[in-house]
Amino acid sequence: MIEICNLELSYEGEEKIFSSLSLKIEKNKPVLIISEPGCGKTSLAKALTGTASKFHSAKVSGSFFLDSLDLFSLDVPERKNYVARSIQNPDEAILFPTVENEIAFPLEQRCLKREEMRKEISLLLDRYDLLKYRDADTAELSGGEKRRLNLATLDAISPKLFIYDEAFDELSASWRKRLLELMREKEYVLVLGSHYLFEYENFFESTYELCDGSLFPYEKKSVPFVFPESKVGLCEHTLEISNLTFSQSHRAMREKKTFDLTVPTMRIESGRAYLLEGENGAGKSTLARLITGILEKRGGSITYDGKAVDEKRRKTLVSYLFQNPFNQLYLPRVQDELMSVSSSPEEAERVADLFSLSLTDYTEELSYGKAKMLQAAIYYILNRPFAIFDEVDSAISYRDTMSLLTLYLERGSGVLMISHDERIISSFGGRIYHMREGRLE
Amino acid sequence: MRSGTYIYKDSFYHRFDDRAKLIFTLLFSIALIASPSFYPALSMMLLSILLSLFSVGFKESLLNFKRILLLVIFIIIFSPFQKRDAESIISIGSFMLISRDSLFSSVMILFKFVGISFIFSLLLETERIEDIVRALRYFHISYSASLTISMTLSLIPALSYRYSEIREAIELRKGKTELSTLFPSLVSLIVSAVKLIPENASLLEERGFTGEERPSYRSYGMNGFIFTQMLLSVIIPLAFFLWR
Amino acid sequence: MSEERKKSSALRISLIAITTAIVAVFTIAIRVPTPVGGYVSLCDVAVVFVSATFGPVTGFIAGGVGTAIADLAGGFGQWAPVSFVVHGLEALLIALIVRSKPDSLVYKLLAAAVAILTVAGGYFLLTGAFLIGFAAALPEVPANVVQSACGVIVGLPLSIAVRKAYRRIDELKW
Numbered sequence: 049m050i051e052i053c054n055l056e057l058s059y060e061g062e063e064k065i066f067s068s069l070s071l072k073i074e075k076n077k078p079v080l081i082i083s084e085p086g087c088g089k090t091s092l093a094k095a096l097t098g099t100a101s102k103f104h105s106a107k108v109s110g111s112f113f114l115d116s117l118d119l120f121s122l123d124v125p126e127r128k129n130y131v132a133r134s135i136q137n138p139d140e141a142i143l144f145p146t147v148e149n150e151i152a153f154p155l156e157q158r159c160l161k162r163e164e165m166r167k168e169i170s171l172l173l174d175r176y177d178l179l180k181y182r183d184a185d186t187a188e189l190s191g192g193e194k195r196r197l198n199l200a201t202l203d204a205i206s207p208k209l210f211i212y213d214e215a216f217d218e219l220s221a222s223w224r225k226r227l228l229e230l231m232r233e234k235e236y237v238l239v240l241g242s243h244y245l246f247e248y249e250n251f252f253e254s255t256y257e258l259c260d261g262s263l264f265p266y267e268k269k270s271v272p273f274v275f276p277e278s279k280v281g282l283c284e285h286t287l288e289i290s291n292l293t294f295s296q297s298h299r300a301m302r303e304k305k306t307f308d309l310t311v312p313t314m315r316i317e318s319g320r321a322y323l324l325e326g327e328n329g330a331g332k333s334t335l336a337r338l339i340t341g342i343l344e345k346r347g348g349s350i351t352y353d354g355k356a357v358d359e360k361r362r363k364t365l366v367s368y369l370f371q372n373p374f375n376q377l378y379l380p381r382v383q384d385e386l387m388s389v390s391s392s393p394e395e396a397e398r399v400a401d402l403f404s405l406s407l408t409d410y411t412e413e414l415s416y417g418k419a420k421m422l423q424a425a426i427y428y429i430l431n432r433p434f435a436i437f438d439e440v441d442s443a444i445s446y447r448d449t450m451s452l453l454t455l456y457l458e459r460g461s462g463v464l465m466i467s468h469d470e471r472i473i474s475s476f477g478g479r480i481y482h483m484r485e486g487r488l489e
Numbered sequence: 490m491r492s493g494t495y496i497y498k499d500s501f502y503h504r505f506d507d508r509a510k511l512i513f514t515l516l517f518s519i520a521l522i523a524s525p526s527f528y529p530a531l532s533m534m535l536l537s538i539l540l541s542l543f544s545v546g547f548k549e550s551l552l553n554f555k556r557i558l559l560l561v562i563f564i565i566i567f568s569p570f571q572k573r574d575a576e577s578i579i580s581i582g583s584f585m586l587i588s589r590d591s592l593f594s595s596v597m598i599l600f601k602f603v604g605i606s607f608i609f610s611l612l613l614e615t616e617r618i619e620d621i622v623r624a625l626r627y628f629h630i631s632y633s634a635s636l637t638i639s640m641t642l643s644l645i646p647a648l649s650y651r652y653s654e655i656r657e658a659i660e661l662r663k664g665k666t667e668l669s670t671l672f673p674s675l676v677s678l679i680v681s682a683v684k685l686i687p688e689n690a691s692l693l694e695e696r697g698f699t700g701e702e703r704p705s706y707r708s709y710g711m712n713g714f715i716f717t718q719m720l721l722s723v724i725i726p727l728a729f730f731l732w733r
Numbered sequence: 734m735s736e737e738r739k740k741s742s743a744l745r746i747s748l749i750a751i752t753t754a755i756v757a758v759f760t761i762a763i764r765v766p767t768p769v770g771g772y773v774s775l776c777d778v779a780v781v782f783v784s785a786t787f788g789p790v791t792g793f794i795a796g797g798v799g800t801a802i803a804d805l806a807g808g809f810g811q812w813a814p815v816s817f818v819v820h821g822l823e824a825l826l827i828a829l830i831v832r833s834k835p836d837s838l839v840y841k842l843l844a845a846a847v848a849i850l851t852v853a854g855g856y857f858l859l860t861g862a863f864l865i866g867f868a869a870a871l872p873e874v875p876a877n878v879v880q881s882a883c884g885v886i887v888g889l890p891l892s893i894a895v896r897k898a899y900r901r902i903d904e905l906k907w
Contacts, residue, residue, distance in 0.1 A: 099691035124694040157697025364664035375658040378673040567868035598866035609810035644754035649762040689747040
């Protein structure tokens with residue numbers, strides 16, 4: 049049995065992420081922990097593998113035992129025989145240029161004989177349906193394939209305790225089922241996630257919620273939800289798309305594949321909220337890039353208030369909140385960022401308060417969620433007629449997502465929200481657009 | 490980036506052993522540079538061109554040549570400026586245009602440059618980079634070094650992609666496409682890359698890396714056929730080197 | 734920082750891999766159009782940045798190997814050995830200069846002079862002796878002078894900007 053007692057973690061000079069966290073995991077009885085983004089799931093995983101204290105300057109205390117073995121006394125490479133984790137962002141999980149090399153690395157560290165290694169590689173690739181990519185470059189894989197490669201790599205490490213950190217994201221429904229089946233065969237399983245998926249029903253021995261740094265038994269509650277009122281009244285600006293076509297070819301596995309996108313018709317009015325939903329890879333981000341003018345359309349028209357607008361002009365009309373907020377931040381402090389777009393220090397201070405930001409914080413030291421709020425604050429000041437929220441809910445809590453939406457709507461922006469979160473989809477009060485394999489419906 | 494250099498064909502040179510090819514490329518280049526006479530240099534250049542034609546075909550070889558064309562032209566054009574104190578061949582009035590020595594030296598430079606260019610292009614067109622790294626491991630570069638190179642090769646396309654994302658993102662934030670978005674993009678790119686350092690180190694150790702040497706999952710056999718190839722890759726350049 | 738971390742070769746490997754990749758990416762993927770047409774590569778900016786920020790050993794390896802890989806990948810493999818020596822040396826010298834007196838203007842000018850001499854001079858001598866002859870190597874010199882000068886002009890401020898933005902970076906010096 050695995051026993052975690054009074055686990056505490058804090059990063060340099062900051063408050064504790066969690067305190068006195070205690071958990072028991074029994075053999076063949078998987079445990080699920082649900083928590084909102086930013087509450088410390090990945091920090092928990094890193095604390096258990098040991099890299100939080102070794103490489104990220106975190107102070108970790110408490111105890112972590114497997115039966116009578118003190119896992120905290122083991123250095124990271126030794127500990128991997130007992131505990132290993134999957135990586136939340138599959139793009140950052142890949143170390144080597146080829147698929148085979150990536151899976152072979154953990155096997156090499158286990159000092160297996162060559163023949164064994166070769167068999168194990170084939171077995172693992174087959175298990176995750178990656179055998180056909182054996183000779184491929186890791187750079188050519190899609191998001192879902194990278195996720196499966198990371199899961200295969202985790203299996204190659206072959207620990208006793210498997211920690212799955214948001215592993216179900218970007219997997220299709222059939223793969224989610226398959227993953228759960230594979231988990232049954234593992235000795236100790238800990239799953240960390242931000243949403244309770246229906247596939248989880250009847251699978252986990254115990255389910256907890258990580259909230260405010262402590263574990264509570266999980267209760268499925270219906271989220272009290274009020275969809276923000278759109279600013280009713282004159283619709284000041286409209287963005288209309290008709291017969292938009294676009295195609296992009298990319299090399300994957302030495303064949304050329306094309307991705308085609310068509311939008312027969314779409315209309316966004318300022319002051320209103322819209323939702324764009326679809327599976328991963330359906331083309332939501334591509335459409336967003338077309339709207340904002342990063343990508344050039346092949347055919348069709350995009351008009352602003354009835355007049356055609358070119359790519360250059362469109363860039364000034366839309367606030368695109370990129371999925372990774374750090375892509376759009378480059379100044380040292382929060383106040384530098386805000387002052388670069390604001391005309392007065394008072395405005396910067398007011399907005400910082402509004403978005404719960406501290407002016408003296410260093411940008412690159414912000415958590416992912418706070419960086420998202422900073423990104424939103426910058427665009428809030430810029431006050432462009434339209435805004436696109438790309439998967440905002442993956443960085444901040446549901447409540448914060450809704451309050452962002454409210455702030456923007458009150459300001460008069462038209463907001464297009466991209467999401468695949470079922471909660472948001474089912475409770476959305478505005479017009480919903482569906483993206484299916486490159487086609488808008 | 491990687492797939493840009495490797496050409497998928499199945500020629501004799503493609504199948505030539507990676508280690509022998511590495512040795513051959515190196516020794517051939519040295520022999521070529523060190524060659525003082527006309528015929529050996531010419532033969533080596535012709536050999537490398539022929540090798541290219543037979544391994545990757547005419548179209549690719551032509552592309553290789555186009556890449557160095559500008560410099561070839563430079564070599565030819567600037568030849569009058571060499572070795573001016575010798576016997577003249579072509580003059581305009583009292584202005585010596587080309588001397589025998591300068592003609593000779595330009596032609597030699599040409600042979601050597603074209604020869605080396607082709608033999609290097611061939612190496613990268615008939616070998617995947619990870620096979621080259623594997624060959625280097627055979628020659629006992631340290632385990633850490635080979636790991637580092639592999640990781641670098643994986644990071645290059647990843648960071649290039651990140652750069653284009655960041656550049657787009659910052660252009661959108663500023664609402665314009667200008668040089669002024671360059672510096673901020675560089676800062677953002679570098680910071681996001683540097684943040685990866687502890688992450689990657691974590692991954693290495695979480696997968697079991699201790700710093701100790703580990704046997705590779707791929708191995709080299711050593712048989713008579715390969716021995717012959719190794720021998721050839723040493724003997725041929727040596728022969729050219731001794732031919733004066 | 735724990736004791737174990739300081740001895741970790743995993744960290745050193747990651748540091749070298751990433752800085753080398755940064756140099757290679759700046760050389761291959763980032764191009765700035767020039768007024769006279771054509772592009773200028775930012776390779777010297779990256780080399781100066783890495784050596785000023787991370788020190789001579791990292792700079793030497795990242796600068797040398799990074800530019801060599803960029804040459805190999807771009808179809809200019811024959812330049813790889815030259816680039817390795819030239820930019821490796823450039824990185825080493827810049828790092829030593831910056832390390833001794835980081836803020837003085839005189840030292841910055843010295844760094845610029847050293848960079849220009851090493852790069853333009855180095856390429857001229859080495860490509861002249863081994864690849865294309867001195868006569869044909871001459872026209873390349875002005876371009877190299879500009880590129881290496883830009884390297885210092887942009888690279889040093891870049892180092893300062895990045896260090897301001899990400900304070901933890903100083904822990905990674907080697």
